Amino acid sequence: MSAINPVTDLSRDGDIAVITLNAPPVNALSQIMREGLIEALAGAEADTATKATLLICAGRTFIAGADISEFDKVQTGASLRDVQNAMDAAKKPIVIAIHGTALGGGLETAMCGHYRVAVPSAKLGQPEVALGLVPGAGGTQRLPRLIGVEKALAMVTDGKPISAQDGLALGLLDALMPEKELKEGALAFARQLIAEGKGPRRTRDLNEKVTGISPKIFADFRAAHNFRGFEAPGEAIKCIEAATTMAFDSGLEFESRIFLACKNSLQSQAQRYAFFAERKAGKIPGLADDTPILPITKVGVIGAGLMGGGIATVFANAGLAVTIVEADGAALARGLDAVRSGYESSVKRGRLTADEARIRFGRLTGTLKFEDLADCDLIVEAVFENMAVKKNVFARLDKIARSGAILASNTSFLDIDEIAAVTTRPDHVLGLHFFSPAPVMKLLEIVRGAKTSNSILATAMKLAKAIGKVGVLAGNAHGFIGNRILMQRQDAANALVLEGASPYAVDRVITDFDFPMGPFAMADLAGLDLGWDAATSHGESMRDLLCEAGRRGQKTKSGYYDYDAARKASPSPVTEKIITDFRAGKGVTPRAIGEEEIRERCLLPMINEGAKILEEGKSSRASDIDIVWLYGYGWPAYRGGPMFYADSIGFGAVIAGLKKYTIAPAPLLEKLAAANKRLSDFA
Numbered sequence: 001m002s003a004i005n006p007v008t009d010l011s012r013d014g015d016i017a018v019i020t021l022n023a024p025p026v027n028a029l030s031q032i033m034r035e036g037l038i039e040a041l042a043g044a045e046a047d048t049a050t051k052a053t054l055l056i057c058a059g060r061t062f063i064a065g066a067d068i069s070e071f072d073k074v075q076t077g078a079s080l081r082d083v084q085n086a087m088d089a090a091k092k093p094i095v096i097a098i099h100g101t102a103l104g105g106g107l108e109t110a111m112c113g114h115y116r117v118a119v120p121s122a123k124l125g126q127p128e129v130a131l132g133l134v135p136g137a138g139g140t141q142r143l144p145r146l147i148g149v150e151k152a153l154a155m156v157t158d159g160k161p162i163s164a165q166d167g168l169a170l171g172l173l174d175a176l177m178p179e180k181e182l183k184e185g186a187l188a189f190a191r192q193l194i195a196e197g198k199g200p201r202r203t204r205d206l207n208e209k210v211t212g213i214s215p216k217i218f219a220d221f222r223a224a225h226n227f228r229g230f231e232a233p234g235e236a237i238k239c240i241e242a243a244t245t246m247a248f249d250s251g252l253e254f255e256s257r258i259f260l261a262c263k264n265s266l267q268s269q270a271q272r273y274a275f276f277a278e279r280k281a282g283k284i285p286g287l288a289d290d291t292p293i294l295p296i297t298k299v300g301v302i303g304a305g306l307m308g309g310g311i312a313t314v315f316a317n318a319g320l321a322v323t324i325v326e327a328d329g330a331a332l333a334r335g336l337d338a339v340r341s342g343y344e345s346s347v348k349r350g351r352l353t354a355d356e357a358r359i360r361f362g363r364l365t366g367t368l369k370f371e372d373l374a375d376c377d378l379i380v381e382a383v384f385e386n387m388a389v390k391k392n393v394f395a396r397l398d399k400i401a402r403s404g405a406i407l408a409s410n411t412s413f414l415d416i417d418e419i420a421a422v423t424t425r426p427d428h429v430l431g432l433h434f435f436s437p438a439p440v441m442k443l444l445e446i447v448r449g450a451k452t453s454n455s456i457l458a459t460a461m462k463l464a465k466a467i468g469k470v471g472v473l474a475g476n477a478h479g480f481i482g483n484r485i486l487m488q489r490q491d492a493a494n495a496l497v498l499e500g501a502s503p504y505a506v507d508r509v510i511t512d513f514d515f516p517m518g519p520f521a522m523a524d525l526a527g528l529d530l531g532w533d534a535a536t537s538h539g540e541s542m543r544d545l546l547c548e549a550g551r552r553g554q555k556t557k558s559g560y561y562d563y564d565a566a567r568k569a570s571p572s573p574v575t576e577k578i579i580t581d582f583r584a585g586k587g588v589t590p591r592a593i594g595e596e597e598i599r600e601r602c603l604l605p606m607i608n609e610g611a612k613i614l615e616e617g618k619s620s621r622a623s624d625i626d627i628v629w630l631y632g633y634g635w636p637a638y639r640g641g642p643m644f645y646a647d648s649i650g651f652g653a654v655i656a657g658l659k660k661y662t663i664a665p666a667p668l669l670e671k672l673a674a675a676n677k678r679l680s681d682f683a
Contacts, residue, residue: 002043008036010043016190017044017053017092026064027057029105034078041086041094052190053094055113056183061100062122063109068131071263071272080105080137081252084112093193093200097177097186098122103161108135111142114201115193117175117186118164124172125161129232131275132268132638136259138204140239141251145206146172149213152240153221157233204248213244229514230638231267266648270640273680274630277623277641281472282465284457285620291458294406296466300325300376302393304335304366307410308382310438313339316363317439318467323365323372332366339364342439374400378463380432382410385531390414391422398423406456408432412483413531416449416476426451430460433480434469435632436526443632444469445480470631475618482628484613485642488605493519494542496598497579500590503560504571509598514636519602521569524559528552545578604657607646607679611666614682622682643679 002010007023007030019040021027037055044053057063066080087094087109096113101123110116110124118124126135126143134140135156144152147170155162167173177185218241227233235258242254262268297320301312304326312322326332343357352360365372373379379401381393390409397407407429409419420429431447444464448457457473464471474480479487493506507518517525528543529552537544546552546559551574553559554567561569583590610625619625626641639645646654651673658665672679 004040004043005032005036007033008040010040012047012050013054013187014191015049015051015194016187017047017050018187019044019053019055020058021055021063022058024059026061027059027106028065028067029063029080029083029109030067031070031075031077034080034083037083038078038086041083041090045090045092050092051194052092053090054097054183054186054190055094056097056186057099059100062098062102063106064101065104065106065127066137068272068275080108083109084138087112088202088204090114090200093190093198095186095190095193097182098124098164098173099182101125101161103127104135104139105137108137108139108142111146111172111203112138114203115174115189116167116172117177117182117189118167118173119179119182120164120176121179122164122167123161124164124167125159126156127159127161129157129159129230129236130271132230132232132265132271133262134232134236134239134255134258136256136263138252138255140236140255141243141248142203143172144210144240144243145203146170146209148209149217149240149244150221152243153218153237156236156240157225157227210244215241229636231265232262235262267638270638270644270648273623273640273644274626274637277621277627278470280621281470281624281627282461284454284461284473287454287458292455293462294377294404294455294459296377296406296459296463297321298323298376298378300373300379301382302370302373302379302397303382304332304338305382306338307434307436307438309335309339309342310436311380311382311410311434312364313342313360313439314434314467314469316360319363320467321363321365323367323376325367325370325373327368329368332368336364336366370396370400373397374402376401376405378406378408380408380410382434385411385413387414387418390419394419394429395422398425404428406430406459408460410434413479415478416447417451420449420451427453428456430456431474431476431480432460433474433482435482441632442468442470443482443628444471445474445482445628445632446471447474447476447480449476470627472624472628473620474624474628475613475616477613477616477618481613481619481625482632484618485606485609485625485629486633488609489602490519490523492601492605496593496601497542498583498586498588499593500583500588501593501598502571502576503579505593505595506598506602509595510602512595513599513603514639516634520560524553524561524563524569526553527555528559542579542582545582546575549574549578551575600657601661603642603645604654604661605663606642607654608658608663608666608669610642610646611668611679614679615666615668622679626680640680643682647678647680 004010009020011018023033094113096110096116098118099122102110103125107124126139128135151170168176239255239258242251299315299320300323301308302325304324312324315322343361346352347354347357383389409431412433416431420426430452433445435441435443446460461471496506497503503520507520510518529547532547539545551558554563557563560575562572613619622643626643629635629641635641655665
């Protein structure tokens with residue numbers, strides 16, 4: 001074997017030249033790999049003893065994509081187009097052997113090969129839209145030539161990978177190889193090609209599936225899909241359309257122009273920022289890499305309600321044994337029935353097999369005895385959001401839980417240090433704030449108390465990844481990161497309604513910004529009585545009045561909105577009268593409020609609060625705040641998060657807007673503005 005460079009080797013297996021790429025962990029198409037690949041291809045072509053070339057990757061995967069860190073740098077050396085030109089010019093057939101994932105530039109490289117084989121577990125995709133991009137190395141031109149226009153449209157606009165089996169059925173792959181015998185199978189496939197006298201088969205020359213295509217296909221596809229403000233999917237459609245109307249090289253040039261325009265767009269900058277922000281979030285500043293991690297094999301959950309049952313489901317789905325404790329048998333039965341129904345629904349939708357659902361549900365054990373939590377490694381409390389109740393739970397846990405067990409609260413607002421103080425082990429107490437519905441929402445706020453040990457934090461962050469969540473470290477403050485900022489938006493929304501805006505107008509402005517729902521629809525979904533106490537309610541707010549009238553959100557089929565049997569919302573005359581009467585009682589004469597004011601008054605205080613959180617050290621990075629809002633509250637991905645959004649509109653506009661509405665700007669905003677720095681750089 002000859003080393004071309006540190007990540008590329010060229011060897012010979014009889015009459016087959018074998019190029020091996022090895023750049024762990026994901027074999028990204030970096031500059032050094034591109035240059036090594038070009039040199040290896042030239043060496044394989046020049047070797048008169050070989051009749052075909054095999055391209056394979058070492059490690060856990062094929063080329064998983066481009067090196068995204070290069071996107072904002074001046075590119076030097078060979079480009080991916082140069083690699084593909086070398087492959088297209090080859091006189092010997094090139095066989096691509098795929099395992100793991102072939103995504104983005106990886107799949108574009110594979111499609112430039114002449115034949116493709118893979119193991120059954122492989123995944124293939126063009127996920128560039130997730131970064132606000134279109135495939136930029138021929139993906140929109142080669143993919144429809146292999147699998148047809150309609151399937152290519154689906155792959156490039158939703159970004160979801162397909163299985164190797166689907167790839168074979170569509171024509172993206174030529175054969176599947178046994179899971180552990182990819183190289184041997186690929187070599188045999190190459191020798192069969194040689195025996196049959198088959199030479200190169202350039203994808204660029206396969207025009208049958210892109211010829212005679214009706215424009216109606218594209219019109220119908222656009223009409224059937226709502227991309228919710230994302231620009232890249234629409235641009236990708238244009239590129240695939242070009243594959244059916246232009247010669248291959250002209251199509252490549254068209255795709256390249258679209259790619260560059262997307263790359264320079266604010267949307268793509270925001271989505272690429274979010275990509276790296278998510279990866280940063282998992283790294284806790286100041287925590288050594290060798291910080292001890294505690295083993296978690298058995299989890300306890302206290303409370304079998306909506307949150308408790310959802311949290312238990314998350315752990316069961318991750319393969320962990322779970323014990324659920326409830327106060328009475330009826331509540332426990334309801335909770336377990338709800339979990340079972342959730343699994344049954346997943347089976348009906350084809351997301352799980354019946355056997356897998358049975359196995360997962362079998363990991364759950366319900367009990368009425370706190371003592372049954374004694375052998376758990378982690379215990380998560382998910383009871384009523386009341387400090388006295390939670391302190392009572394933790395005092396009991398402290399006497400029962402084994403030494404070394406982690407005690408966590410799912411509180412969304414309350415003081416973790418006050419909770420920890422009732423135990424003799426505050427170093428083993430922290431917040432694990434799951435978002436509802438817990439099995440669906442990706443965010444997990446990991447709340448550090450004053451005495452939480454580094455080992456516990458490191459364990460929690462690793463656990464978040466193991467259960468499929470994006471963990472973000474938050475400091476202990478009322479509402480932590482997400483809900484603390486949310487309160488600012490909700491207060492602003494309530495003030496706007498008091499002054500004359502309708503809740504439906506406020507929600508519409510927020511959804512036009514591309515949040516999945518507005519503040520009042522969100523309140524109805526969560527339940528207006530969350531944290532509300534009938535015994536102390538005296539009609540002091542619109543929410544109090546609604547709750548007192550039995551209008552407590554979707555669960556009662558009425559809140560700010562009225563809901564039909566399918567939970568479809570419609571404006572409520574009852575709510576409108578309650579609001580009108582409330583204004584009158586406060587002596588407020590309603591005024592017309594425009595969309596711009598609604599948007600600014602809802603969003604600018606969120607930015608301001610984020611700056612305060614950073615100043616107070618309650619978030620390690622501005623990008624962590626953005627990840628909380630992207631994954632916990634549905635901030636539109638192409639806007640990057642509230643901190644990135646502040647940078648995009650400029651501190652001048654943010655500060656002027658805050659002052660216009662008599663809101664004092666956070667000192668950090670004015671400091672960064674004076675220094676010509678950005679919030680998203682704050683760390």
